[in-house]
Amino acid sequence: xxxxxxxxxxxxxxxxxxxxxxxxxxxxxxxxxxxxxxxxxxxxxxxxxxxxxxxxxxxxxxxxxxxxxxxxxxxxxxxxxxxxxxxxxxxxxxxxxxxxxxxxxxxxxxxxxxxxxxxxxxxxxxxxxxxxxxxxxxxxxxxxxxxxxxxxxxxxxxxxxxxxxxxxxxxxxxxxxxxxxxxxxxxxxxxxxxxxxxxxxxxxxxxxxxxxxxxxxxxxxxxxxxxxxxxxxxxxxxxxxxxxxxxxxxxxxxxxxxxxxxxxxxxxxxxxxxxxxxxxxxxxxxxxxxxxxxxxxxxxxxxxxxxxxxxxxxxxxxxxxxxxxxxxxxxxxxxxxxxxxxxxxxxxxxxxxxxxxxxxxxxxxxxxxxxxxxxxxxxxxxxxxxxxxxxxxxxxxxxxx
Numbered sequence: 434x435x436x437x438x439x440x441x442x443x444x445x446x447x448x449x450x451x452x453x454x455x456x457x458x459x460x461x462x463x464x465x466x467x468x469x470x471x472x473x474x475x476x477x478x479x480x481x482x483x484x485x486x487x488x489x490x491x492x493x494x495x496x497x498x499x500x501x502x503x504x505x506x507x508x509x510x511x512x513x514x515x516x517x518x519x520x521x522x523x524x525x526x527x528x529x530x531x532x533x534x535x536x537x538x539x540x541x542x543x544x545x546x547x548x549x550x551x552x553x554x555x556x557x558x559x560x561x562x563x564x565x566x567x568x569x570x571x572x573x574x575x576x577x578x579x580x581x582x583x584x585x586x587x588x589x590x591x592x593x594x595x596x597x598x599x600x601x602x603x604x605x606x607x608x609x610x611x612x613x614x615x616x617x618x619x620x621x622x623x624x625x626x627x628x629x630x631x632x633x634x635x636x637x638x639x640x641x642x643x644x645x646x647x648x649x650x651x652x653x654x655x656x657x658x659x660x661x662x663x664x665x666x667x668x669x670x671x672x673x674x675x676x677x678x679x680x681x682x683x684x685x686x687x688x689x690x691x692x693x694x695x696x697x698x699x700x701x702x703x704x705x706x707x708x709x710x711x712x713x714x715x716x717x718x719x720x721x722x723x724x725x726x727x728x729x730x731x732x733x734x735x736x737x738x739x740x741x742x743x744x745x746x747x748x749x750x751x752x753x754x755x756x757x758x759x760x761x762x763x764x765x766x767x768x769x770x771x772x773x774x775x776x777x778x779x780x781x782x783x784x785x786x787x788x789x790x791x792x793x794x795x796x797x798x799x800x801x802x803x804x805x806x807x808x809x810x811x812x813x814x815x816x817x818x819x820x821x822x823x824x825x826x827x828x829x830x831x832x833x834x
Contacts, residue, residue: 434768436672436724436831437715437759440496440683441751442489443733443779445791445810449741457732457744457781458792458809463752465760466773466794470808473796476818477810478826480777480791487786488599489682489733490656492776497690498827499663507658508599508682509584514660515684518576518584525590527621528656529575529583530600531555533647537607542600542737543581544649546703551637553577555649558635559628569627578681579702585624585654593617597655601737604784613654621654628652665691666724670831674724677711678702683728692726702730704743708754715755716762727755736779744781770797772830773808790819795830 446456480492482501490508491501509526520526531544531552556577563570572588587593595618598611613621629651632638638648666674668691676687677695679702687694697714699707711727718725729751735743756773763769772795778787792813796802806812820826 434723434770434833435719435763435766436769437719437763437771438496438724438726438830439751439756439759439771439773440493440726440728441732441748441773441775442728442730443736443777443786444744444748444751444775445778445789446736446744447778447780447782447787447810449781451741456810457741457748459811460741461745461748461752463748463756463808465752465756467807469756469760469771469773469796470792470794470812471805472802473794473800474818475792475794475804475806475808475813475816476820477790477813478774478793479819479821479823481788482822485788486599486602487777487788489680489776490686493683493686493728495823496774496776496827497666497686498669498824499690500822500824504661504663506661508656510658510660511685511689512578512582512656512681513576513584513586513685514689515681515687516576516578516584517688518586520586520660521588523589523591525587525593525657525659527585527587527597527654529585530653530655531581531583531649532600532651532653534608534650535647537609538605539600539603539608539611540605541647542604542653545641545647547581547649549580551641551649552580552583554637555632555635556583558631559652562627562631567627569623573624579679582681583652585652587621587624590657593621593657595621595657597621597657599655600653602785604737625652625654663689663691667691672723672831673721674726675718675722676726676728677715677718678728678730679706680728680730687726692724693722703734704731704747706731708750712755712758716758719759719762719766725759727759729755732775733779736781737784739781739784741781768798770795770800770830774826790821790823793820793826799833
């Protein structure tokens with residue numbers, strides 16, 4: 434039996450006036466996803482349990498069959514796992530975004546999708562400042578990630594009990610209202626303030642401004658936590674699996690779940706990602722693995738930019754270059770199943786994540802069609818099926834007979 438799962442990040446949305454009251458999924462030409470929904474099972478899945486902040490970390494953990502109430506560690510420790518980062522028992526890991534704040538508002542939570550070389554320089558200089566004994570950065574270590582997505586580890590973190598807002602959830606909002614709050618807030622705010630002072634006069638920003646680009650004004654610390662081990666998918670289901678992704682949050686979950694990682698040249702985690710390369714590598718991986726999971730970040734990035742057109746384009750490219758080739762490769766086999774499951778809603782109107790259950794659909798050689806509807810939020814709702822708790826969906830997808 435061969436299994437494939439496609440995770441189009443943030444593909445679910447709400448009806449948009451500019452699309453005549455339809456969602457990007459309803460407008461996009463996605464014949465392969467529609468075929469899976471009409472020829473198999475269609476429904477909604479509760480990926481964000483009550484009390485959790487909507488995000489890829491919680492939602493994908495759910496889709497991989499883990500109950501977030503038992504296994505969620507915070508976003509940063511999951512990303513740390515992607516890099517094999519080891520931390521002490523008293524240390525706390527933070528996600529560290531490079532951001533642009535203008536007039537006290539969160540202008541850009543990606544700092545213009547800062548180039549890797551720029552991010553690497555800034556991280557190196559933050560570490561140099563910390564190593565030099567700067568009191569505000571004492572006990573801090575910074576780790577470069579991909580573009581704006583980085584990590585910071587703070588020593589003596591056992592006593593920190595904080596509420597930190599994801600920067601992508603506060604677009605254009607006054608940042609003062611969303612600064613870290615709770616036990617140890619003075620220390621964490623002090624780290625952010627000292628970093629902002631370094632960035633203010635940095636050569637990277639001088640060069641960006643000379644080129645007419647927005648400066649990198651701040652770091653934003655959030656997603657903090659400590660590692661929490663997961664039982665492997667191989668131990669739970671007896672399957673050998675691999676993951677294709679360009680972002681560390683999915684890489685970290687893959688490693689923690691005991692899944693291999695397949696790197697695809699040109700996979701960027703952005704709108705310009707190598708869709709075709711992901712599809713080719715995924716189809717080829719079916720020769721060696723029982724399970725292949727492909728994550729595509731682009732729909733989420735488009736929604737965060739407020740661009741319905743880009744989101745529709747990302748969905749169509751995912752359908753053509755990822756779902757299509759996988760479906761073709763699977764149908765050449767005797768026993769197979771494929772699941773398409775957006776992790777969460779990302780509203781193109783608000784550019785923020787939402788907790789409403791997104792649609793899912795799966796089909797296979799032994800799956801009897803039920804709803805016979807296309808793949809969209811409205812059709813999944815009309816079908817009336819809701820999988821809750823959401824982590825039960827994976828067991829259903831793997832069930833034989």
